[in-house]
Amino acid sequence: MSPAFAPGALQDLERACPSGARPGTEVDTIDGVAPSFLAYPKDTREVARVLKTASSYNLPVVVRGAGTKQDWGTPPERVGLVVDLSQMTGVVEHVSDDLVVRARAGTPLASLAATLAGVRQRLPVDEVVAGSTIGGVVATGISGPLRYGHGAVRDLLLGLTVVRADGTVARAGSKVVKNVAGYDLPKLFAGSYGTLGVMTELTFKLRPLPDQRLFVSASYPSPAEMAPHLAELLRSQAVPAAIEIDRAEPDAAVQVCALVEGRPRPAEVRADLLSRVMRDATVSLEAPPWWGSLPGPVTFKLTGAISAVPSLIGQARNCCAAAGLPARLWGSAGTGVLYLGLPSGTDPEQLASILDQLRTAASEAQGHATVLRAPAKSKATLDIWGPVPGLDLMRRVKQRFDPGRLLSPGRFVGGI
Amino acid sequence: MSPSSPVAAAVKALGSVLRSGALLTDPVELATYECDGLTNFRARPAVAVLATTAEEVAATVQTCARFGTPFVARGSGTGLSGGSVPRSDGVLLVTAKMRSVLSVRPEDQRAIVEPGVTNLAVSRAGAPHGLFYAPDPSSQQVCSVGGNVAENSGGAHCLKYGFTTNHVTGLEVVTPEGETVELGGMAPDTPGYDLVGAFVGSEGTLGVATKVTLRLLPMPEAVQTMLAAFADVDSAGRAVSAIVAAGLVPAAIEMMDALAISAVEAAVRCEYPAGAGAVLIVELDGPRAEVEEGIAEVRRVCEEEGAFEIRFAADNTERAAIWRGRKAAFAAMGRLSPSYIVQDGVVPRSSLGDVLHEIGALSEEAGIRVANVFHAGDGNLHPLVLFDDQVLGEEERAEELSEAILGLCIARGGSVTGEHGVGLHKLAAMEKMFSPEDLETMLLLRSAFDPEGICNPGKAVPTPRLCGEPPRPCQGSHPLQEAGVAEIF
Numbered sequence: 001m002s003p004a005f006a007p008g009a010l011q012d013l014e015r016a017c018p019s020g021a022r023p024g025t026e027v028d029t030i031d032g033v034a035p036s037f038l039a040y041p042k043d044t045r046e047v048a049r050v051l052k053t054a055s056s057y058n059l060p061v062v063v064r065g066a067g068t069k070q071d072w073g074t075p076p077e078r079v080g081l082v083v084d085l086s087q088m089t090g091v092v093e094h095v096s097d098d099l100v101v102r103a104r105a106g107t108p109l110a111s112l113a114a115t116l117a118g119v120r121q122r123l124p125v126d127e128v129v130a131g132s133t134i135g136g137v138v139a140t141g142i143s144g145p146l147r148y149g150h151g152a153v154r155d156l157l158l159g160l161t162v163v164r165a166d167g168t169v170a171r172a173g174s175k176v177v178k179n180v181a182g183y184d185l186p187k188l189f190a191g192s193y194g195t196l197g198v199m200t201e202l203t204f205k206l207r208p209l210p211d212q213r214l215f216v217s218a219s220y221p222s223p224a225e226m227a228p229h230l231a232e233l234l235r236s237q238a239v240p241a242a243i244e245i246d247r248a249e250p251d252a253a254v255q256v257c258a259l260v261e262g263r264p265r266p267a268e269v270r271a272d273l274l275s276r277v278m279r280d281a282t283v284s285l286e287a288p289p290w291w292g293s294l295p296g297p298v299t300f301k302l303t304g305a306i307s308a309v310p311s312l313i314g315q316a317r318n319c320c321a322a323a324g325l326p327a328r329l330w331g332s333a334g335t336g337v338l339y340l341g342l343p344s345g346t347d348p349e350q351l352a353s354i355l356d357q358l359r360t361a362a363s364e365a366q367g368h369a370t371v372l373r374a375p376a377k378s379k380a381t382l383d384i385w386g387p388v389p390g391l392d393l394m395r396r397v398k399q400r401f402d403p404g405r406l407l408s409p410g411r412f413v414g415g416i
Numbered sequence: 417m418s419p420s421s422p423v424a425a426a427v428k429a430l431g432s433v434l435r436s437g438a439l440l441t442d443p444v445e446l447a448t449y450e451c452d453g454l455t456n457f458r459a460r461p462a463v464a465v466l467a468t469t470a471e472e473v474a475a476t477v478q479t480c481a482r483f484g485t486p487f488v489a490r491g492s493g494t495g496l497s498g499g500s501v502p503r504s505d506g507v508l509l510v511t512a513k514m515r516s517v518l519s520v521r522p523e524d525q526r527a528i529v530e531p532g533v534t535n536l537a538v539s540r541a542g543a544p545h546g547l548f549y550a551p552d553p554s555s556q557q558v559c560s561v562g563g564n565v566a567e568n569s570g571g572a573h574c575l576k577y578g579f580t581t582n583h584v585t586g587l588e589v590v591t592p593e594g595e596t597v598e599l600g601g602m603a604p605d606t607p608g609y610d611l612v613g614a615f616v617g618s619e620g621t622l623g624v625a626t627k628v629t630l631r632l633l634p635m636p637e638a639v640q641t642m643l644a645a646f647a648d649v650d651s652a653g654r655a656v657s658a659i660v661a662a663g664l665v666p667a668a669i670e671m672m673d674a675l676a677i678s679a680v681e682a683a684v685r686c687e688y689p690a691g692a693g694a695v696l697i698v699e700l701d702g703p704r705a706e707v708e709e710g711i712a713e714v715r716r717v718c719e720e721e722g723a724f725e726i727r728f729a730a731d732n733t734e735r736a737a738i739w740r741g742r743k744a745a746f747a748a749m750g751r752l753s754p755s756y757i758v759q760d761g762v763v764p765r766s767s768l769g770d771v772l773h774e775i776g777a778l779s780e781e782a783g784i785r786v787a788n789v790f791h792a793g794d795g796n797l798h799p800l801v802l803f804d805d806q807v808l809g810e811e812e813r814a815e816e817l818s819e820a821i822l823g824l825c826i827a828r829g830g831s832v833t834g835e836h837g838v839g840l841h842k843l844a845a846m847e848k849m850f851s852p853e854d855l856e857t858m859l860l861l862r863s864a865f866d867p868e869g870i871c872n873p874g875k876a877v878p879t880p881r882l883c884g885e886p887p888r889p890c891q892g893s894h895p896l897q898e899a900g901v902a903e904i905f
Contacts, residue, residue, distance in 0.1 A: 095764060095766050096661070097657045097660060097661060097765055097766035098764045098765045098766050098795075099660060099765075100764070120663060141605065141610075151578065151582055152604065152605075154610060154613060155578060155581075155582050162857070164857065168853050168856075168857070169853060170851070170853045170854045170856070170857035171850070171851070171854050172854065172857065172858070174762075174829070174830065174831045174849075175764065175829050176762045176763065176764055176794075176795055176829070176830045176831050176834075177575075177765075177794045177795070178570060178574065178579075178762050178791070178794040178795065178796045178831070178834040178835065179762055179830075179831035179833070179834060180567065180568050180579075180617050180831075180833050180834065180835055180836075180837055180838075181831050181832050181833050181838060181842070181845075181846060181849055181850075182838065182846060182850060182854075182855070182858050182876070182877055183614060183617070183618055183858045183861050183862070183876075183877065184568070184581060184613055184614060184616065184617050184618075185614070185857065185858065185861065187581065187610045187612075187613025187614055187616075188609055188610060188611075188613065188614045188861065190610060190613070191605070191609070191610055192609055192610075196609075207665065208663035208664070208665065209663070210663075211663070231523060234523075234525065234634075235546065235634055236634070237634065237636070237637035237703055237704075238703055239634075239636075239702055239703055239706075262703075262706050263706060263709050263710070265705065265709065266703060266705035266706040266708075266709055267706075269703070269705040270703050270705065270706070273703075301605070303603035303604060303605055303606075304602075304603050305521070305524040305526070305602040305603055306523070306524050306525060307521070307523035307524050308524075335604055336602075336603050336604060337603075337604055337605060362603075365603070366601055366602040366603055367601075367602070367603030368603065368605075368606060368607055370607050385607045385608070386607065388606075388607050388608045389597065389598045389599065389601075389606065389608075390597045390598070390599050390608060390611050391608065392595075392597075393591065393597060393611060393864065393865065394608045394609045394611065396864040396865075396867075397609055397611075397614075397860075397861060397864040399864070400860040400861070400863055400864045401860055412608070413607050413608040413609075414608075
C-alpha cells in the first residue's frame with residue numbers, strides 16, 4: 001500500500017462500502033499502476049459513499065468492470081482506489097413493449113444479450129472484447145460491425161445514472177426513446193474513459209432480434225480491386241447491417257463481408273443482390289472466423305472518410321510491409337473505422353514510426369490514428385491520442401466535473 | 417435602448433467590426449425577430465446581426481464576450497419552446513442568411529452545410545446522388561439545420577432513423593468566448609469527449625454552429641404507407657404495441673384521435689374513414705422485399721386489433737393524401753377552437769393507452785377539450801389543449817391542464833419534451849423531471865463552455881436559485897421577467 005495515502009482510509013472505505021473493500025495487491029494493477037485499495041460496491045448508493053470517502057482522502061479512482069480493457073488509453077498517473085463494479089450486475093427494468101432496458105453498469109454484455117434474446121430483442125452492440133461489461137463498452141465507446149446499421153453505442157444510450165467525483169448522484173437522459181429535456185450528457189459520458197464520473201446504471205434502446213442473418217463474403221487481391229465493389233455496396237438498396245473488412249497479413253487478400261438481417265425470404269433476396277454487387281461472393285449462415293474480433297495484441301485505431309477506406313488499407317499495408325511486420329487489419333469499412341493489430345514484441349521505436357505514418361495517412365483521410373492498446377513500456381514513448389481538436393474545451397469540461405482530478409487522472413486525451 | 421445602457425457600447429463596437437447592412441437596429445425591423453414559433457414569449461432585441469459568414473458570427477460573439485453582452489442565436493425561428501426569444505439587453509445573432517450547401521460528398525455519404533440551410537434543402541442536395549437526410553421535422557421546408565442542431569430535431573420518421581444527433585458527425589462552432597473550434601468531422605470517433613454529441617440539443621447555450629457535417633443515407637428502395645381506422649384509441653394503441661412486438665421497425669407510426677380527425681376533416685378534407693375513433697398511419701421503408709412482407713404483417717396485426725378499414729397508398733399522390741391530414745393537424749385546430757396549446761411530452765410506449773384515458777379524464781374534469789395527435793411509435797404525445805381566449809380564465813385553465821398532462825408523463829417515467837425543447841417554456845417542468853443534482857450536473861457542462869453566462873442565458877436548463885451553487889449561467893433578470901411577460905426561475 002502506498003504510504004502517500006492517509007491512515008484510516010481503508011477503515012472508512014470499509015464503512016462506506018459494507019459490500020467489500022480491501023487493500024490492493026500486485027494482481028490488481030491497472031495498466032501497470034498498482035492501486036492502494038479496492039472497493040466492491042453493490043449499488044449506486046454505495047458507489048456514492050465510496051467516492052465521497054475517496055475524495056476526502058484525495059484518492060484517485062479508476063473504475064473497473066470485468067477488467068478487459070484496463071490497458072486501453074494512457075495509463076492512469078496514480079490509482080488510489082479501484083471501484084470494482086463486478087457485483088453491480090443485472091437488469092433493473094425491461095418492459096419489452098417499450099424496447100428499452102435499464103441495467104447495472106457491471107452487467108456483462110453477453111448476459112444482457114441472453115436475457116433480451118428471451119423476448120426476441122437485443123442491444124445491437126457487438127461484444128468486440130470477450131467478457132466486456134456494458135459499462136466498459138460505454139466508457140470506451142467501442143463498437144463493432146453492427147455500428148453500420150444501428151449506430152455506435154452512443155447512439156443507443158438513452159440515459160444513465162452517474163456518480164460524480166464528490167459522490168453526488170445524478171441522472172441524465174431518460175428511459176423513453178425520445179427525449180430532448182436538458183443536455184445529452186449520456187453522449188458526453190460515452191467514450192469518456194471514466195474521467196468524468198462513475199456510471200452505475202445505463203438505459204439503452206433495443207431492437208427486435210432478426211429472424212435471419214446472412215453473411216455475404218468475397219475476397220479481393222488488393223484494396224484497389226476492392227474499392228469499386230465497396231462503393232457499390234454503400235450505394236446498394238439491400239441495406240446491409242454491417243460492411244466489414246479483414247486482411248490477415250499485409251499482403252493477404254482483402255476479405256469483405258456484408259451482413260444482411262431481416263425476415264427469411266426478403267433477407268435471401270437482399271443477400272442475393274449483395275452477392276452480385278460483390279462478385280463471386282458466397283452467402284453463409286455463419287460469420288467468417290474473423291468477424292467482430294479485434295486484432296492485437298498491440299492495437300492501433302484508424303479512422304477516415306468512408307471513401308478513403310481503400311487507401312487507408314493500402315497505406316497501413318505499406319508501413320507494416322516496409323517494417324517487415326505481420327499485421328492484421330480489421331474493421332468497419334462502411335463507417336470508416338479500422339483497427340491494426342501488431343505483434344507484442346514490436347520494438348517501441350518501430351511502433352512510433354508506424355504510428356507516425358498512420359497518423360499522416362489518417363489525417364489525409366480526414367480521420368485520426370490513435371493507440372488503443374500497447375505494452376506499458378511502449379506507451380511511454382508513444383503519442384497515444386495524437387492531435388485532439390477542441391482539447392481546450394475538453395479540459396474545461398473535465399475541470400468542471402472533476403476539479404480535483406481524481407477520476408482516472410492522466411488516462412485520457414491531453415493528460416485529462 | 418438608451419445610449420448609456422450596457423449593450424449600447426457593444427452595439428457601437430459591432431458597428432465597427434461588421435460590414436454595413438449586417439446590423440439591424442430599426443425597431444420596426446427588429447419586431448420581426450421578437451419571438452419564435454411559440455408566440456406568447458416575446459422580447460425585442462437591442463440589435464440583430466444578420467450574419468452571412470462564420471467570420472461575422474465569430475466577430476459578433478467576440479464583441480459580445482468583450483462587453484459581457486448576452487446573445488441569442490436564431491435560425492429560421494420555427495422553434496416551439498421560446499428557445500430563440502431574444503434579450504432586450506442583448507444581441508440576436510441570425511444565421512438564416514448563411515444558407516450555402518458547402519459540399520455534397522456522395523462517396524462519403526456526407527454533406528457539409530451552413531447553419532441557415534433548410535432541413536429540406538439537405539435532402540434536395542442529396543437527391544441527385546440517391547441520398548437523403550433522415551431527420552424530417554414537420555417544419556422541414558423552412559426550419560434551418562442550425563436550429564435542428566440546437567434542438568436535436570426529430571420528425572415523423574425518427575422512430576426508425578433517430579434524431580439529428582444520430583446524423584451530425586461534425587461541427588464548426590464559435591464558442592461563447594468567440595473562439596472557432598472544429599468538433600468531430602467526416603470520420604467517426606474523433607479522440608476525446610464527444611462534444612458534438614453534447615452540443616447537439618443544447619438549445620443554443622453552448623455556442624453557435626457555423627458549419628455542420630451531416631450524414632446522408634441511400635434513399636430507400638420502397639416506401640409503403642398504410643392508414644388504419646379503429647373504433648377507439650384503445651384498439652389503435654394495442655395495434656401499436658402489437659406491431660412493435662411483431663419485431664417490425666416501421667419508419668413512422670402516427671396516431672390521431674376522433675377530435676383531431678374532425679378538425680383535419682374540416683380543414684383539409686382528407687377523407688379519413690367515417691366513424692373512426694382513432695386512425696393510425698404506419699409507414700415502412702427499406703428494401704422492397706422487406707417492406708412487402710412487413711406491411712402485410714402490419715395489416716394482419718391491425719385487423720386482429722379491430723381495424724375496420726385499411727387503406728394503402730398506391731403511389732406518391734395517395735401517400736401524400738394519407739399524410740395530408742396528419743401534417744395539417746396543428747393548423748387545423750383553428751377549426752375547432754379560437755386558441756390552443758400544443759403540448760409535447762413523452763411516455764413509455766406501453767403506457768400510451770392508459771395515459772390517453774388519464775388525459776381524457778383530466779379534460780372532462782376541466783371542461784376543456786383535448787385533441788390528441790402523436791408519434792405513437794415512440795410514445796411522443798402532442799395533446800392539443802383547446803380554449804377560447806375570450807372567455808375569462810379559460811386560458812389559465814387550459815395551461816393548468818396542459819401542465820397536468822406533463823405531470824402524467826413524468827409520473828410514467830417519461831419526458832417533458834420529446835422534440836420541441838425546453839427553451840423558456842419548460843424550465844419549470846425541468847425541475848419536476850430532474851433533481852437539483854441532475855440539473856446542477858447539466859450546468860457543469862454549460863459553465864465549461866460559457867463561464868460568463870452570456871450565451872442564450874436563462875434557457876434550456878433552469879439555474880439554481882440557492883446561494884453557493886456552481887457558476888450561474890444567467891446573470892440578472894430576464895427581460896421577459898422584467899416586462900412581466902414570463903416567470904423565469
